Amino acid sequence: MARRSKTQELLEFEIRFYEKLLGAYPDFVDVLIPLGEAYTRRGLLDKGLQVDLRLSQLREDDPLTWYNLGCSYTLLKRIDEAVSALQRAIAIGYRDIAYLQKDPDLANLRQSSRYRDVLESFAAVQRPPVSPSSPDLPVAP
Numbered sequence: 001m002a003r004r005s006k007t008q009e010l011l012e013f014e015i016r017f018y019e020k021l022l023g024a025y026p027d028f029v030d031v032l033i034p035l036g037e038a039y040t041r042r043g044l045l046d047k048g049l050q051v052d053l054r055l056s057q058l059r060e061d062d063p064l065t066w067y068n069l070g071c072s073y074t075l076l077k078r079i080d081e082a083v084s085a086l087q088r089a090i091a092i093g094y095r096d097i098a099y100l101q102k103d104p105d106l107a108n109l110r111q112s113s114r115y116r117d118v119l120e121s122f123a124a125v126q127r128p129p130v131s132p133s134s135p136d137l138p139v140a141p
Contacts, residue, residue, distance in 0.1 A: 014038050029058055045075050063094035071105035083114045090121040097122050
């Protein structure tokens with residue numbers, strides 16, 4: 001039987017630790033976030049997705065939560081759901097397009113034709129709002 005590396009042992013310990021904390025405090029966001037990350041690092045992508053879904057309920061107005069949910073969906077090759085989550089992240093304030101374009105978790109999405117939909121969402125939030133009375137003029141701040 002192959003011996004686990006120290007890194008693997010520490011990761012397993014981290015997961016067990018956070019899972020025990022969640023047993024006592026199931027909505028503890030500051031435990032859910034690192035647990036979801038640990039599951040993903042361990043390759044437990046379905047468990048990571050479940051954590052991200054729970055976080056999206058607890059922090060429904062947090063752009064980074066929705067961005068991470070999009071990453072989880074992408075890792076599982078659930079591209080349509082990933083696009084929806086990322087569009088929600090952008091709509092509520094996610095703006096780091098440079099990171100999105102290089103994030104390794106989004107590699108499956110970047111290979112999809114749906115990636116353009118995400119980029120268009122960024123473009124849409126960059127356009128100035130249009131006044132209903134004069135569609136050609138931006139609204140004054």
